[in-house]
Amino acid sequence: MQPTVVVTGIGLVTSLGQEIGPFWDRLLRGESGISNVDSFDTSRFAVHLGGEVKAFRPASGTGRCDPAAVGRASRFALSAAAAALRDGGINVDKELGDNWGVCVGTTSGEPQEIEQAVDRQLAGDGDGSWSEFLERYPCHTIASNVAVEFGVGGDVSVIPAACAAGNYAITHAVEALRAARAEYVLAGGADSFSRITYSGFARLGAIARDCCSPFDLNRQGMIPAEGAAILLLERSDTARSRGARVYAEVAGCGLSCDAHHMTGGHPEGAGAVRAMELALADAGIDRRDISYISAHGTGTRSNDLVEALAVKRVFTQAPPPISSIKSMLGHAMGAASAIEAAVCALAVRNDQVPPTVNFRIPDPDCALDCVPNFPRSMSVHVAMNNAYAFGGTNSSVLFRKWKG
Amino acid sequence: MNTDHIRLRVKEAVSLVSGITIDKIADDARFAEDLGLDSLSVIESLVVVEREFRLQPKGEDVEVQIKSIDEAVRLVQVQLSRKAG
């Protein structure tokens, strides 16, 4: 019998705030974290909106890792990890030790380090900053920095899996906990706002001019964003013995690859269907027991279409309510599915689900109950967190109500 | 610049990006239906041509969906005349 893995702490950095309570209330109220991009000049673009974290106030940690010496995604991850540990009731005065792990998902790691290197090159600055680049750019440093800050001596890794990276990191952590390679893992995702990401999506015509409206007939596209979420994951027996408050059980994980296209989904959603089915099988849960789906729901024409098709293929009878918080936060890249995992855990614990905002006209091709514009109070027994990514990467993670 | 020259450059770009030999690309080929190109490859081909002609595509150029060699040639012509004007 494999051990049960539970969520006992949540730490967030989002454009809708960092504290769990206010963040959840703002999501339920359908507030928007979208604003005009400040971090670089968008005058050469036809679009200007982004989901930047403009009032980042780092949660205090131990001070062992100097935030000035690390990149922005690392600073987000450090803050989210500190918040998750505090939320989980873990004393961080002493080093956490060898039975702890850190696993952080990301799309781009520290792209701002590349952008600064390019700016220095174009300005004719010499090679002086390249050694700093080596210390700050490679994405594995994000997890290393968290490990140094809290004294984590076990499995410390970054899983780059583009926009499904948060789910990938959680899956990696669940595997380690089930196999008793770790007793506690800080798992989630982090990404910083990036002009590289923005330029690419803009050239593909994928960025919305006015708002992000997933599953709407006239949806314009996605809105790039940034942030981080870290979940404290542990086995239920350790959680029980230390009297920890449990948000939810991580009941199952499914990953697959389309092996079809770098940026587009499989036209019939084949890989997404496999990921959902693998997660259900891993958890031993019947599809009829899924109460709610947190959609990938980027708001692009093709993503929402393929995603709706895949969900309808798995849930042939009656697909559960499915909402996209990207309508409020934008798409926080590798952090997105980690933030959405936190949302699933909160939905399961609170028996509430956040809405898909900006929804006006149903798209008959993605006819689903997307919890339009208003939150819903409902019994949430199991929440399914779906995320898809460049590289044809698909992931589903299931969060089940914890009855102790 | 005459249309034939632009068309040849567009076909060369499509060939470079897709790996389809140029003699298999008809003058009026449709990208998806006749050549099996996805939207990423279509935009990539356009960028290759735009860079070659040193064009500066604007927001509306980026947002329009180009479906065939003919449409691509027209888009390049519009951008060229804007550049000249």
Add this chain to the structure above:
Amino acid sequence: MAVRRRVFITGVGVVCCLGDSLGALVDGLSQGGLAAGPVDPQFLDPHLAGRNTYPLDRPARLLTAAASLALADARIPAQRPGDRDIGLFVGTVFSTAHTIMRFDRQAATEGPALVSPQAFANTVINAPLGQAAIWHGLRGINRTFATGASSGLEAIACAGEVILSGRADCILAGGVEEVSDVSMRAFAASGLLSPSGRHRPYEPASDGMTLSEGAALLVLEEAGAAARRGATVLAEFLGCGRAFDVSQRTDERRSVRSVVHAFRGALGAANLGPGRVDAIFSAANGIPRLDRHEALALSAVFESEPEPPAICAVKGQIGEALGAGGSIQCAALIGSLRRGCVPTPLVVCATPTGVVAVRPQDAPVRAGEPRIGLISSLSFDGHSSALALASSSVSDSLDAT
């Protein structure tokens, strides 16, 4: 009680500075040649012939070629719909950093409308994996690993663990790294590159390392699945260990302790005493501080054995390929197990002054055919990984112990 699953290695694909086959790699190492550096196009291009390579940047090409070779070596035919889902686990440090930097420079100088959408698709760090999966139709579980210079070994270790856990039955696992102006400038500015170009693992006077590139993938397969398709077993995955040094190699005692922890973890997972190990393909790359920490850990774990294992510091010859390094070491060990001898064995031991030295074969070294080997990887950040493999000829006798 359920029978413990076993994981066999049924194919190896390697593309590196010494060539594009296990034979070329082991021959090159045995002949003692120095070949660190870029991969010659003749080792890469033939494995990508006949298909449109435009979407693939250099890391994707290296990885896709290694996957072609690994699948061919394992005699797994090109994927057809309905075939089983094969996974892909890949470690890397810089991944497509060169593509990302060029993309951003282009956007900054020529305007964001003229950036290449195809290059954008390759700016995600998992792009090499995605491209190789598309090329070969690998639809199973996939994961890119970033744990610094231990990334490639970590990918193989985790693939083995995932198959043991029953979540997959066939995964291609390894690493990929390109040498580009990005990695060269970063390492050069940090003073880690050997000015003489002749880095000497474990020698305190070594003046640094040489950057190298390549890709290696192992086909890891659940024993039953391998048997059902009549696969040839090259080696058996026994287990792995890992640790993180929070001093980030600044505190020797803690750094050595974490490397020891990784070695003992691998031995424990493999259910082996240190005396059973014949050869260790170690991490040493010519950076004196890290090499010293690894040597001290090797001494702590293995020195009291009457016949200590032979140490093979292959990076002295083929350079530091970062994310690909551990996977190329694995390939070299498997090649050596197959061949029944190890290239240029060394022995690491502590001297009376406490300084670690390396002596060639005048010290007692395990004689005869190597049958059980370890691979180790250390990152500058603090990651240590170790992995245990057995030659196919002993995996049955191991079962009885």
